[in-house]
Amino acid sequence: MVGFSILLVLVALALAAPWIAPFAPDEVDLFAIEAPPGDGHLLGTDEIGRDVFSRLIYGGRVSVLVGVSAALVQILIGTTLGAIAGYRGGLSDALVMRLTEVIMCFPFYAIAITLAAIFGASVWNVILIIGALHWTGLARLVRAELLSLRERGFVLAARAMGVSPIKIIFNHLLRNAYGPILVYATLAVANSILAEAALSFLGLGVRQPQPSWGNMLSAAQSMRVLTYQWWLWIPPGAAIVLMVLAINFVGESLSRALSPRPGAPIRDLGPDANVNSQTRKERLWPTRFS
Amino acid sequence: MLRSLVPHRRHRLMTAIVPIIALSSLLHSEAVAQDATPSKAEHGSLIRYALWSNPKGTFHPTLYFTDYDRAVIFSVYGRLYTLDEKQNPVPSLALSHEYSADERTLTLHLRKDVKWHDGQPFAAEDVAFTYGTQAHPDFPKDRPAFVKYLVGFEEYSAGESQVLDGIKVIDASTVSFTFKAPYAAAFAHFADRPVLARHIWEKVPIKNWVEAADTLRKPVGTGPYKFVEFVPDQYIKLIRNDDYFGGHPKTETIIFKISNTQTAQSELINGELDIAQISSWNDRDLQTFRDAGIRIVEEAGTSGQYLPFDTRDPKLSDRRVRQAIIHAINRQALVDRLLFGHGRTFNSNAHPDSPYYPSDLNIYPYNPAKAKALLADAGWSDSNGDGVLDKNGQKFTFTLHYPIGNRTRELSAPIIQQNLKAVGIEVALVSADFNTTLAILQDPKRRYDGVLMGGTFRPGQYDNNFWWERFNSEELTRYSEAFNSTVDPNKLKENVAGWLRGINDEAIRAWLYIPNEGYVLGPRVTNYRSHPYEPFGDIANWTVSK
Numbered sequence: 001m002v003g004f005s006i007l008l009v010l011v012a013l014a015l016a017a018p019w020i021a022p023f024a025p026d027e028v029d030l031f032a033i034e035a036p037p038g039d040g041h042l043l044g045t046d047e048i049g050r051d052v053f054s055r056l057i058y059g060g061r062v063s064v065l066v067g068v069s070a071a072l073v074q075i076l077i078g079t080t081l082g083a084i085a086g087y088r089g090g091l092s093d094a095l096v097m098r099l100t101e102v103i104m105c106f107p108f109y110a111i112a113i114t115l116a117a118i119f120g121a122s123v124w125n126v127i128l129i130i131g132a133l134h135w136t137g138l139a140r141l142v143r144a145e146l147l148s149l150r151e152r153g154f155v156l157a158a159r160a161m162g163v164s165p166i167k168i169i170f171n172h173l174l175r176n177a178y179g180p181i182l183v184y185a186t187l188a189v190a191n192s193i194l195a196e197a198a199l200s201f202l203g204l205g206v207r208q209p210q211p212s213w214g215n216m217l218s219a220a221q222s223m224r225v226l227t228y229q230w231w232l233w234i235p236p237g238a239a240i241v242l243m244v245l246a247i248n249f250v251g252e253s254l255s256r257a258l259s260p261r262p263g264a265p266i267r268d269l270g271p272d273a274n275v276n277s278q279t280r281k282e283r284l285w286p287t288r289f290s
Numbered sequence: 291m292l293r294s295l296v297p298h299r300r301h302r303l304m305t306a307i308v309p310i311i312a313l314s315s316l317l318h319s320e321a322v323a324q325d326a327t328p329s330k331a332e333h334g335s336l337i338r339y340a341l342w343s344n345p346k347g348t349f350h351p352t353l354y355f356t357d358y359d360r361a362v363i364f365s366v367y368g369r370l371y372t373l374d375e376k377q378n379p380v381p382s383l384a385l386s387h388e389y390s391a392d393e394r395t396l397t398l399h400l401r402k403d404v405k406w407h408d409g410q411p412f413a414a415e416d417v418a419f420t421y422g423t424q425a426h427p428d429f430p431k432d433r434p435a436f437v438k439y440l441v442g443f444e445e446y447s448a449g450e451s452q453v454l455d456g457i458k459v460i461d462a463s464t465v466s467f468t469f470k471a472p473y474a475a476a477f478a479h480f481a482d483r484p485v486l487a488r489h490i491w492e493k494v495p496i497k498n499w500v501e502a503a504d505t506l507r508k509p510v511g512t513g514p515y516k517f518v519e520f521v522p523d524q525y526i527k528l529i530r531n532d533d534y535f536g537g538h539p540k541t542e543t544i545i546f547k548i549s550n551t552q553t554a555q556s557e558l559i560n561g562e563l564d565i566a567q568i569s570s571w572n573d574r575d576l577q578t579f580r581d582a583g584i585r586i587v588e589e590a591g592t593s594g595q596y597l598p599f600d601t602r603d604p605k606l607s608d609r610r611v612r613q614a615i616i617h618a619i620n621r622q623a624l625v626d627r628l629l630f631g632h633g634r635t636f637n638s639n640a641h642p643d644s645p646y647y648p649s650d651l652n653i654y655p656y657n658p659a660k661a662k663a664l665l666a667d668a669g670w671s672d673s674n675g676d677g678v679l680d681k682n683g684q685k686f687t688f689t690l691h692y693p694i695g696n697r698t699r700e701l702s703a704p705i706i707q708q709n710l711k712a713v714g715i716e717v718a719l720v721s722a723d724f725n726t727t728l729a730i731l732q733d734p735k736r737r738y739d740g741v742l743m744g745g746t747f748r749p750g751q752y753d754n755n756f757w758w759e760r761f762n763s764e765e766l767t768r769y770s771e772a773f774n775s776t777v778d779p780n781k782l783k784e785n786v787a788g789w790l791r792g793i794n795d796e797a798i799r800a801w802l803y804i805p806n807e808g809y810v811l812g813p814r815v816t817n818y819r820s821h822p823y824e825p826f827g828d829i830a831n832w833t834v835s836k
Binding site for chain 1: 552570578623704705707723
């Protein structure tokens with residue numbers, strides 16, 4: 001609940017940025033360079049006199065955008081491939097899983113930095129890069145879910161009735177696996193925000209003058225800023241920590257809420273509704289995904 | 291971290307194209323540091339000099355590209371002429387020169403007692419080889435203006451002739467250059483391009499020079515220091531050349547240490563570095579050095595930053611619009627706020643300290659009202675009240691491209707954006723890596739509005755070349771033809787000044803600022819001299835205490 005409230009506040013701030021921010025994010029004031037907090041600037045100004053508080057709020061928009069979009073890309077790729085592997089099995093399964101393993105073997109930052117250097121730094125490239133490298137966990141999760149679900153009676157029945165595989169996957173299988181996917185997606189948002197911050201910090205993510213928490217944090221690369229100008233790097237750092245923590249709290253609560261408790265009804269199980277407790281236990285997923 | 295990933299490649303690539311004059315005299319700009327204590331007979335044996343980025347390892351006088359390679363090349367190779375602090379040529383490998391009666395033939399008399407670092411004798415053949423190969427059909431780089439002015443260049447570079455008529459070896463210590471017209475910039479070229487060892491490089495076919503890594507990375511020169519080793523990303527080690535023709539170098543070993551602007555400060559304070567270039571003029575950074583007893587020397591800058599316009603663009607083809615943009619940019623504020631006052635503005639394609647720089651140029655003071663008036667004259671007004679100027683239903687938008695890597699330049703972009711917004715021009719900022727941005731200017735077919743770029747002023751080298759701006763003017767060409775056909779300083783001055791005034795009036799680019807250069811010297815350094823165009827000119831006399 002705490003997590004959800006913090007998240008709500010941060011997202012609301014980001015969405016309402018144009019109304020809340022006292023200055024435009026790129027408004028330069030050359031007569032108030034590196035001004036400490038106070039005196040009209042709640043969190044001071046940066047090296048060309050831009051208001052740090054306003055940039056922080058606008059930077060939140062970028063973080064939310066990157067987090068959510070990258071998570072959607074991951075869901076799209078991960079669920080599709082996971083569903084194909086899980087439902088079809090056999091050769092498709094082997095191919096998809098080998099691909100997944102290959103991508104999982106890549107050290108994320110080494111590849112992401114290379115890709116960002118090749119394709120150039122921009123918000124959309126960051127989203128695609130994070131999405132394209134982070135879907136593997138979800139694909140494995142979906143596959144594992146589907147592997148067990150597809151052997152269930154209601155799926156066999158649907159198949160026997162000649163329902164098309166696409167319909168079976170969407171109506172019967174994914175609908176029963178939505179819990180873990182949702183939890184995973186929530187945590188993926190947090191991971192994507194962190195990845196964006198790291199890439200932007202290195203100058204390979206979102207580029208100045210567009211503010212993002214990561215590229216604001218990169219001011220701390222200078223010894224002078226680190227030592228004397230805390231208002232340039234503590235606020236974006238704190239924002240990232242708060243946002244990621246909040247999302248993780250939400251993810252954990254979701255995970256707990258969506259875990260089937262003994263006795264809870266399992267939806268859409270059709271003729272196989274009387275599952276025994278053993279089967280239910282199999283459907284419990286771990287409360288953490290990383 | 292970022293800065294070390296993105297090397298500043300300002301030297302060669304840009305300067306080859308930049309039409310800039312700064313013929314001599316940067317007064318009061320020499321950097322000298324000498325200890326107040328009486329000079330010690332015994333010197334320390336090692337100087338460590340910080341480089342901000344890994345050299346490419348192209349230690350070749352006519353092929354090098356970055357400042358970092360240049361540091362090594364100028365310490366290892368000797369030059370025919372060097373420049374003094376007023377940019378006058380000083381004989382080095384050459385002893386004297388004479389012009390023929392028509393001033394088109396320049397004859398050089400060379401030193402006879404010089405040996406290459408491998409013991410071979412230095413001779414006129416080496417000189418002819420160095421400058422002749424720059425005109426060779428296979429030469430793998432852009433040809434400098436110098437060789438284009440040589441007699442017989444066209445035939446030789448096209449492969450139609452086997453000999454370059456413009457260069458003649460008269461005897462082992464005499465060589466002559468014959469130009470199509472008197473060419474005053476020859477000495478500047480000699481000071482910029484050291485002499486190669488023919489006996490080494492004639493073994494490598496010219497078209498393979500760029501790939502000859504083994505030879506490139508073992509430079510053999512005639513300069514004060516011999517090359518020992520290059521460990522990429524770590525250091526370059528040089529050792530004293532005891533037979534140096536300019537006298538015995540004072541310090542035994544020079545280490546060019548590859549560092550970065552973030553860590554150099556603490557390395558200097560901890561005594562792990564002796565000399566570094568200043569990367570930030572922020573008072574707080576300077577104070578940190580002063581508090582630690584580190585000396586700061588400041589010199590006039592040698593490279594300018596500017597904003598070329600695409601003069602073919604329908605909006606920007608109107609001179610009044612270009613002038614309005616310069617009036618709209620608060621250039622003095624860029625100097626005061628981004629460079630903390632350590633720099634200056636300029637108003638034409640030359641360094642303001644050049645003796646040929648006219649004093650009556652239009653200085654385009656910051657004046658948004660004037661800018662608006664000029665734009666109104668050109669037909670731009672805000673007819674729909676949205677804050678953006680329009681004309682015939684077209685909004686005045688301006689895309690400003692800028693390269694990343696130079697922090698001050700990056701920060702100047704949003705300031706210019708805001709300045710232009712104040713006069714009703716909507717600016718979109720597009721940043722990319724250095725070479726991508728440069729390619730916009732280099733491709734004549736490409737259209738653009740404006741690009742932030744920089745370049746180093748080359749003393750005595752000038753070229754009536756405005757292809758970045760896609761600009762052509764008969765009047766300017768007339769001036770340039772006049773100054774490129776004489777070595778008479780008075781005629782030169784008159785025509786160069788006329789040319790600079792014409793450029794200033796046409797406002798083909800917005801001249802932004804020239805940052806000062808500065809060095810920080812660790813407590814061990816006892817003798818250090820440099821001046822803006824010769825950072826390593828006096829390296830043989832640099833000393834540190836034990």
